[in-house]
Amino acid sequence: MSATMAEVPSTRPRDDVGELPATQRLLTRLMHRPLGVVSLAILVLLVVSAVFAPLIAPHSPNAISVVDRFHGPSSAHWFGTDELGRDLLSRLLFGGRIALGISFGAAAISTILGVLWGFFAGQAGGLLDELLMRTVDVVMAIPVILFALVLVAAFGSDLPTLIVIIGLLLTPASARLARSAVLAEIRSDYYRAAVALGIPRVRILFGELLPNAAPVIIARTALAAADAMIIEASLSFIGLGVPPPSASWGTLVKDGYSQIFHALYYVVFPGAVILLAIWALNTLGDQLQELLDPRTSR
Amino acid sequence: MVWYVGRRVGMSALMLALTSVLIFVVLRVLPGDPVTTLVGQTEGIDASQVAQMRHGLGLDRPLFMQYGSWVAGLFSGHFGVSYFSHEPVQTMMGGRIGPTVELTLVALLIAIVIAVPTAIYSAMHPRGVVDRAATAFASLGMSVPSFLAALALIIVFAVKLRWLPTRGYVSIVSDPLQNLKLILMPAAALAFTACAPILRFLRGSLGEVSEAPYIRTAEGKGMLRPTAIRKHATPNALIPTLTIVGMTVGRLLGGVVIIEYIFSWPGLGTLIVDSVFKRDYAVLQTSILFAAAAFIFTTLVVDLLYGVLDPRLKAATRESAA
DSSP, rough: OOOOOGTTTTTOOTTOOOOOHHHHHHHHHTTOOOOHHHHHHHHHHHHHHHHHHHHHHHSOOOOOGGGGGOSOOOSTTOOOOOOOOOBBBHHHHHHHHHHHHHHHHHHHHHHHHHHHHHHHHHHHHHHHHHHHHHHHHHHTTHHHHHHHHHHHHHHHOOHHHHHHHHHHHHHHHHHHHHHHHHHHTTTTTTHHHHHTTTTHHHHIIIIIIIHHHHHHHHHHEEEEEHHHHHHHHHHHTTTOSSTTSSHHHHHHHHHHHHTTTTHHHHHHHHHHHHHHHHHHHHHHHHHHHHHHHHTTTE | OHHHHHHHHHHHHHHHHHHHHHHHHHHHHSOOOOOHHHHHTTOOOOOHHHHHHHHTTTSOOHHHHHHHHHHHHHTTOOOOOOTTTTTHHHHHHHHHHHHHHHHHHHHHHHHHHHHHHHHHHHHTEEEEHHHHHHHHHHHHHHSOOOHHHHHHIIIIIIIIIISSSSSSSTTTTTHHHHHHHHHHHHHHHHHHHHHHHHHHHHHHHHHTTEEEEHHHHHHHHTHHHHHHIIIIHHHHHHHHHHHHHHHHHHHHHHHHHHHHHHHOOOSHHHHHHHHHHHHHHHHHHHHHHHHHHHHHHHHHHHHHHHHHOOHHHOOOOHHHOO
């Protein structure tokens, strides 16, 4: 341990830009990138419209009106109506609550558990580390969607169950990233200094290391949210999503697909929304990652 | 080298064993078993009959014994018996492996044939039209779930143009042309999502390699930059891309489940989805293990190939052995 007490005060050697915390600085820099702004704007729009769905939806999402079956897009029904005469725009707005809720919920679970898992493994080292990371390898050896099918078969697919299942499935990848973040920081002077000062490990990990690693973890969370949305949409498309009458975007695509030869708009709108949301999440994650890469950030 | 191969094979075997335990435990410990599903369809069955059915299917035996007989069966070619059709699982799976392998390989081939030349051309002409288009295409490809790509293809080629059928399967032996027509859309949909990571990674690593001193040397000796990239940078950038191709196979194995379902392709994927709906564990556990084994095996092959192809790695192992 080479750090002496005199060197201790500079605990954040990576702070080169201003006094803002790492996360806030990242957000400011994100705003200078066109793709960052566009993807963030799309996400905000989708989230706001899902949150305020009951206020903005022109119709009730489950109101059946047999005379209005399969109306194409019109001023009364912007996105048309489905096989039961339900307003597709309203169903999409409410579907967003399920799709985005699952996506964000699962991403949050994967990040929280992943950080705990990865931090613990990374700082424990040795056999425990090996054991925890080999577990990650085993779980990641099965394609996620296959695992999701098994778990849905066993546990069912109501909203909270889906969030937990998808969140758990995305955890190993997050854990791997969190561990590498720990390993990167654990050799830094500030970490050694803090250890030498006798600060409890948990406090160093979550008080010092986590804020420094936050940007990487935030980027991973955005990508995890995109993955979660793909998994949920795929499950819903097969018919293993949230049970009716509530319909996620993936369920709407499934229903639209069954009518593809005589009501093309039905499948196109939900499909486009899913694509937009996943693209926005992926792009946001990529932009964040690029900002963090020292080779491209400047 | 022998030691490296042995260690790598051993690791894969261990991974496979752990995976089988995981699949088994997840399917057995969790609520909802096939008997409940079977009984759900029948009126007026009492508890003793349920217990008898469990006994008949061997579900009342201790977990480790059930696991033991499953694994022992796998080694002797008896994969178990479906809880529903009472058909042996190996017969159910037998005819389905071919179509899935065919679909996956064709998709992988399309992806590589598109991704590799595009990436090399993009790197030879950085920031050109092709490079920009390829970057946009890759970022789209990363975002499109395979089922949406499939829908887009169906809309264009089946609904609008009416060129291709949306479902069905004909063996390549009995009618090669019809087989080609039927495989085109599912394979293209899978390839679309598989293409993006390969393209993106190869383009990225070409970009990195083209900064290397030996490229500058080649340029200094009068070689044109595009030629230097094509002749010197590409072989070096292709080797790490192999790893991504291996990972892509994993993505394909997941995507193939959904794609087979959409196009009614009679492969392992549709079998898996069917048995999920029926909670037919006997079929499910073996077919999922098969998919996982295929993935683990691909990763192993890629790793070993990597050792053969990358002279640096060979040199490193030789040094450490000496």
